[in-house]
Amino acid sequence: MTHENYHYEVLRPWAEIDQAPLQGLSARLTDLKGKTIGLFDSMKAASKGVLTVVEEELNKRFPSTTFTWFNAGFYYHGQPYYREPQQQEWKKRFEAWLTEVDAVILAQGD
Amino acid sequence: MQDAFLVEQTGKPAAVFVNENFLSCGRETAARAMPKIRMVGNTTPPENTVLEKARAGITPVIDELIDALTKPLTDEEKSPKQPVAQPPSIGFKGTLSEVNRFFYTQGWTDGLPILPPTEEAVSEMLTGTDLPRDHVVATLEPGLGKATVEKIAINAVMAGALPTYMPVLIAGVQALADPMRRFALHLISTGSWSPFWIINGPIRKELAINKGTGAFSPGIIANAAIGRAMGLIIQNTAQARKGIEDMGHLGNPERYTMVIAEDEEASPWESLHVDQGFAKDDSAVTLHYPHQFVQFWALGTTAKGILTAITADALPGAPGKTCLLINPTHARILADEGWSKADIKGYVSRFARCPAHQHFFSILPGHPKATIPLEDGELRSLFLSPDDIIVIVGGGTTGNFIGMFTGGHLGGSTFVTKKVELPQKWASVVKKYKGMVPTYLKNSSLRDLCS
Numbered sequence: 001m002t003h004e005n006y007h008y009e010v011l012r013p014w015a016e017i018d019q020a021p022l023q024g025l026s027a028r029l030t031d032l033k034g035k036t037i038g039l040f041d042s043m044k045a046a047s048k049g050v051l052t053v054v055e056e057e058l059n060k061r062f063p064s065t066t067f068t069w070f071n072a073g074f075y076y077h078g079q080p081y082y083r084e085p086q087q088q089e090w091k092k093r094f095e096a097w098l099t100e101v102d103a104v105i106l107a108q109g110d
Numbered sequence: 111m112q113d114a115f116l117v118e119q120t121g122k123p124a125a126v127f128v129n130e131n132f133l134s135c136g137r138e139t140a141a142r143a144m145p146k147i148r149m150v151g152n153t154t155p156p157e158n159t160v161l162e163k164a165r166a167g168i169t170p171v172i173d174e175l176i177d178a179l180t181k182p183l184t185d186e187e188k189s190p191k192q193p194v195a196q197p198p199s200i201g202f203k204g205t206l207s208e209v210n211r212f213f214y215t216q217g218w219t220d221g222l223p224i225l226p227p228t229e230e231a232v233s234e235m236l237t238g239t240d241l242p243r244d245h246v247v248a249t250l251e252p253g254l255g256k257a258t259v260e261k262i263a264i265n266a267v268m269a270g271a272l273p274t275y276m277p278v279l280i281a282g283v284q285a286l287a288d289p290m291r292r293f294a295l296h297l298i299s300t301g302s303w304s305p306f307w308i309i310n311g312p313i314r315k316e317l318a319i320n321k322g323t324g325a326f327s328p329g330i331i332a333n334a335a336i337g338r339a340m341g342l343i344i345q346n347t348a349q350a351r352k353g354i355e356d357m358g359h360l361g362n363p364e365r366y367t368m369v370i371a372e373d374e375e376a377s378p379w380e381s382l383h384v385d386q387g388f389a390k391d392d393s394a395v396t397l398h399y400p401h402q403f404v405q406f407w408a409l410g411t412t413a414k415g416i417l418t419a420i421t422a423d424a425l426p427g428a429p430g431k432t433c434l435l436i437n438p439t440h441a442r443i444l445a446d447e448g449w450s451k452a453d454i455k456g457y458v459s460r461f462a463r464c465p466a467h468q469h470f471f472s473i474l475p476g477h478p479k480a481t482i483p484l485e486d487g488e489l490r491s492l493f494l495s496p497d498d499i500i501v502i503v504g505g506g507t508t509g510n511f512i513g514m515f516t517g518g519h520l521g522g523s524t525f526v527t528k529k530v531e532l533p534q535k536w537a538s539v540v541k542k543y544k545g546m547v548p549t550y551l552k553n554s555s556l557r558d559l560c561s
Contacts, residue, residue, distance in 0.1 A: 017349075025147065026123050046159070103124070106124060108128050
């Protein structure tokens with residue numbers, strides 16, 4: 001029997017995952033008039049420009065809307081924020097900022 | 111995307127702006143947690159710093175952005191369908207070419223032919239460990255796949271690894287999962303970083319891992335298959351698919367394999383794993399995650415010539431964690447002139463410099479040194495600290511070259527070293543597979559791999 005004809009029964013290399021329950025979205029705003037919109041700046045190079053234009057354009061349409069920025073930053077108090085305890089401090093800062101806004105626009109990816 | 115999920119979890123609506131080429135990446139990430147999160151693609155180029163280009167990309171999609179925050183939710187967005195439980199490990203049966211074609215089209219290979227992971231082959235691979243096959247060594251982001259001992263063995267068989275490599279592969283997975291390694295950031299980044307595996311201790315000889323001439327060239331099974339196996343393990347466990355989760359846009363050929371044993375016997379200094387806190391008789395795996403490997407000529411066979419070459423050839427655009435590969439001849443020269451590893455690291459971190467306006471940290475947002483002055487002619491150190499550099503010895507004695515593996519720094523990550531744990535019957539497993547090297551090596555400078 002040549003190897004071209006031999007049939008191999010093989011195992012699957014793709015790892016199994018424990019799927020967590022999928023989550024739905026929060027209710028939307030009725031409109032943006034008079035709302036406080038958070039602008040999440042991921043601190044990647046394009047982020048600031050994107051959000052600057054977003055703020056300008058939304059201001060034209062909704063003059064009563066206010067905006068507040070959150071700078072994600074690679075570093076927080078001089079240490080990369082991915083490291084504990086900096087990560088926990090960063091999270092507290094982010095959650096505190098979220099209490100001040102009605103909705104958030106995030107610039108993500110590169 | 112985690113930030114967007116957190117926004118929604120606090121009861122606030124979120125709209126995520128991404129470059130259109132990142133939409134699939136975002137959707138695949140969201141599919142595992144919050145599949146209906148509202149994303150708006152735009153044509154602003156990645157890493158764009160020109161405001162007018164941002165305006166051209168964003169203005170056409172502003173209405174879509176407003177809709178993302180105001181349009182009422184659908185039933186599916188309020189309560190997404192929960193996934194069906196995954197089927198048990200589905201196998202496949204076919205000829206060698208059918209297996210290869212199936213595995214390739216499933217996205218389970220690195221593009222090269224694989225050896226079929228039959229139950230028989232996987233069972234033989236598992237003789238390299240005492241751990242039960244369903245033991246979860248780690249769960250790897252972004253896919254959160256469970257790297258069980260069995261999955262490690264299946265991917266090892268595919269790569270052409272020997273059972274004696276299992277302890278190294280298991281330690282490698284542990285290194286990936288170490289929180290200080292920030293592995294997932296390097297895997298999904300647009301930067302195409304690549305794992306670099308450095309092996310220390312007695313296991314180097316037991317596995318005949320090349321530490322000398324041509325260590326990074328093809329031809330020695332351990333260097334080839336250990337790296338390839340880790341690549342397949344990463345691919346099939348962390349599950350970052352090209353252009354979906356893995357956004358490395360240039361790619362990196364070093365992801366096929368980049369493995370070396372440190373030449374501890376020729377080194378005048380302590381070995382890397384001892385530097386990292388392990389005993390000399392331990393076997394260990396160190397994981398570095400650089401951008402690139404560069405080789406350059408020493409400017410003389412003196413300490414000055416060697417160190418000047420290193421400081422001159424360090425790349426200004428690629429700072430971060432760096433591994434210097436010093437060949438045994440240069441290592442002896444440096445040591446004879448009184449240079450320790452600490453001295454070398456201190457010298458390089460101080461004198462590898464570039465003009466301030468070319469310095470990476472002058473443009474990196476949020477970095478504490480991002481406000482360095484841009485005076486004409488001012489030179490700044492490329493390295494924040496000597497701790498950003500490790501030094502290893504290897505690569506043979508037939509030339510005048512120095513190696514540098516540079517650029518790994520994402521998320522404050524660092525070099526991670528893990529001990530290699532051996533099974534009880536290790537001696538018998540090693541004996542079965544020892545000595546499997548190309549016969550021509552007996553007449554080469556690599557003859558010690560034959561013993």
